[in-house]
Amino acid sequence: MIYLSTILIFILIITLIAFFLYYFLLKNKRIFSTFSDADINNKIKENENFLKIYKNILQQVTDGIAVIDENKNIIFVNSSFRKNIRSGLSDNVNKFEFLTRNYELNNIINKIIENNDSNTIEKKISYFDKADEKIVSCKIFKINETKYFAVIIRDITYIQKIENIKSAFIQNISHEIKTPITAITGFIETLKNGALDNRETAIKFFNIIDHHAKRLNSLIDDLIVLTNIETGGASLKIEEIDPINIIENSLQLFESEIRAKNLKITKNLDDITFFSDFSKINQIIINMLQNSIKYTEHNGKISIDLYFETNSGVNNIIADLSETSIVWGTIDSNADNFLYISVEDTGIGVSYPNLLRLGERFFRVDSSHSTDPGGTGLGLAIIKHILKLLNGTAILQSSLGNGFTFTVLIPQTGISSLNSKDNNSIMPA
Numbered sequence: 494m495i496y497l498s499t500i501l502i503f504i505l506i507i508t509l510i511a512f513f514l515y516y517f518l519l520k521n522k523r524i525f526s527t528f529s530d531a532d533i534n535n536k537i538k539e540n541e542n543f544l545k546i547y548k549n550i551l552q553q554v555t556d557g558i559a560v561i562d563e564n565k566n567i568i569f570v571n572s573s574f575r576k577n578i579r580s581g582l583s584d585n586v587n588k589f590e591f592l593t594r595n596y597e598l599n600n601i602i603n604k605i606i607e608n609n610d611s612n613t614i615e616k617k618i619s620y621f622d623k624a625d626e627k628i629v630s631c632k633i634f635k636i637n638e639t640k641y642f643a644v645i646i647r648d649i650t651y652i653q654k655i656e657n658i659k660s661a662f663i664q665n666i667s668h669e670i671k672t673p674i675t676a677i678t679g680f681i682e683t684l685k686n687g688a689l690d691n692r693e694t695a696i697k698f699f700n701i702i703d704h705h706a707k708r709l710n711s712l713i714d715d716l717i718v719l720t721n722i723e724t725g726g727a728s729l730k731i732e733e734i735d736p737i738n739i740i741e742n743s744l745q746l747f748e749s750e751i752r753a754k755n756l757k758i759t760k761n762l763d764d765i766t767f768f769s770d771f772s773k774i775n776q777i778i779i780n781m782l783q784n785s786i787k788y789t790e791h792n793g794k795i796s797i798d799l800y801f802e803t804n805s806g807v808n809n810i811i812a813d814l815s816e817t818s819i820v821w822g823t824i825d826s827n828a829d830n831f832l833y834i835s836v837e838d839t840g841i842g843v844s845y846p847n848l849l850r851l852g853e854r855f856f857r858v859d860s861s862h863s864t865d866p867g868g869t870g871l872g873l874a875i876i877k878h879i880l881k882l883l884n885g886t887a888i889l890q891s892s893l894g895n896g897f898t899f900t901v902l903i904p905q906t907g908i909s910s911l912n913s914k915d916n917n918s919i920m921p922a
C-alpha cells in the first residue's frame with residue numbers, strides 16, 4: 494500500500510514538473526530570455542530614441558524625403574520635401590497627392606505602386622513657383638521587402654541654370670571663334686588659288702584677314718579679362734586711386750582713333766581720390782571710352798564727367814530718369830559717397846529693344862546696314878560683372894541715332910575724400 498502511494502506521489506510530482514515545464518518553459522518562452530521586463534522596456538525606449546534621432550536627422554537634411562505606403566498615405570515627410578515641392582500645406586495632410594499637387598510626380602508614384610515596381614525611377618521635374626521655374630530631381634523607389642515607397646527630391650534649379658549658361662556660353666564662344674577663323678582660312682584659300690596674282694585684290698584680302706585676326710585677338714583678350722574677374726573677382730584689391738589719371742591714360746590708348754575720326758572730347762573732371770580696385774575701375778573706364786569712340790562717327794563729340802555724388806544726389810538722379818533709361822544694379826544705401834563717371838557721345842545710339850539686351854555676353858547690335866567697327870560683345874558684360882563686385886550701378890541712356898550716355902555710380906563706403914587738395918580723407922575700413 495505504502496509502495497503504491499509512493500508511486501502515486503511520484504507520478505503526481507512528475508506530472509507537476511511536466512506541467513511546470515510545459516507552462517513556463519514552452520508556452521512562456523520568455524523564461525529562457527536573458528532580458529527582464531525592465532530590460533525589454535529599456536530596449537523599446539532605446540529604439541524609440543533611435544527613431545527620434547533618425548527622424549530628427551532626416552528633418553535636417555537638405556534633400557526632401559517622403560515615405561508613403563501603398564495607399565499613398567504619408568508615413569513620413571521632412572521639411573525640405575515640403576519646401577522643395579512648394580507645399581505650404583499643414584502637417585495634417587495625409588495623402589501624398591494632396592501634399593505635392595504635382596501631376597507628373599503623382600503619376601510616377603501611381604505607376605510604381607500599380608506595377609509594384611522595385612526599380613528606382615529617377616526623373617527631373619519642373620514646375621513654376623511664384624513665376625520662377627524650379628527644377629527638382631526625384632528618386633522614387635520601393636523600400637526593400639516592405640510595402641513602403643520612398644521619394645527623395647533635390648532642388649537642382651541653380652545647378653541646371655549654371656549648366657544652361659555654361660552650354661550657351663560654349664556654344665556662343667565656339668561660334669564667335671569659328672566666324673573669324675572661317676573667314677581667315679577662306680581668304681587664304683582664295684589667295685592660294687590665284688587671287689595673290691592680282692596685287693590690288695590680294696591687299697584687300699590681306700586686310701580682311703588682318704581684321705579677323707585682330708578680332709580673334711581681342712575676343713581672347715576679353716575672355717581672359719572676363720575669366721579673371723570671375724575667378725579672382727572676390728578678392729578686391731582696394732587702394733587709393735586717381736580717376737583722372739585713369740581717364741587720361743585710357744584716352745591715350747585711343748589717341749589715333751580719336752584723331753582719325755576728329756572727335757571732340759570735352760572733360761569735366763573733379764580732382765578726387767577714391768579707394769577702390771584700380772584694375773577694375775581701369776577696365777570699366779577703358780570699355781566706356783572705347784565704346785563711345787567706336788560708335789561715334791566722324792566729327793562727333795564725347796563728353797566725360799567725373800565727380801563725387803552724395804547718396805541723396807544719386808537717388809535724385811535715379812528718380813529723374815526717363816522711362817527709356819536702363820539701370821543695372823541698385824543703389825547701395827549704406828554708401829555716403831559715390832564715384833560718378835559719365836561718358837556721353839553723339840554717336841549712332843541704340844534703339845530701346847536693343848538697349849534692354851546690352852550687357853548680355855556676345856550681344857552686339859546688328860550693324861549690317863552700317864560699317865561694323867568690329868567688337869566682341871563682351872565689353873559691357875565685363876563692366877556689368879565688375880559693377881556687381883563693386884556694388885555699383887550703371888545707367889544706360891540712348892535712342893537710335895541720338896547718341897549714348899553711359900554712367901556708372903560706384904559706392905565709396907565709409908570713405909570720403911572730396912574735391913582736390915583739402916581732403917580730410919578717412920582710410921578704408
Ligand SMILES: Nc1ncnc2c1ncn2[C@@H]1O[C@H](COP(=O)(O)OP(=O)(O)O)[C@@H](O)[C@H]1O
Pocket residue numbers: 780784785787788789838840841842843851852856857858859867868869870871872873874896897
Ligand atoms: N556708345 C555706344 N553707342 C552705340 N552703341 C553702343 C555703344 N556702346 C555699346 N554699344 C552697343 O552695344 C554692343 C555691345 O557693346 P560691348 O559689349 O562693348 O561689345 P563690343 O563693343 O565689343 O561690340 C555694341 O556692339 C554696340 O552695338
Ligand SMILES: [Mg+2]
Pocket residue numbers: 780783784868870872873
Ligand atoms: Mg565695346
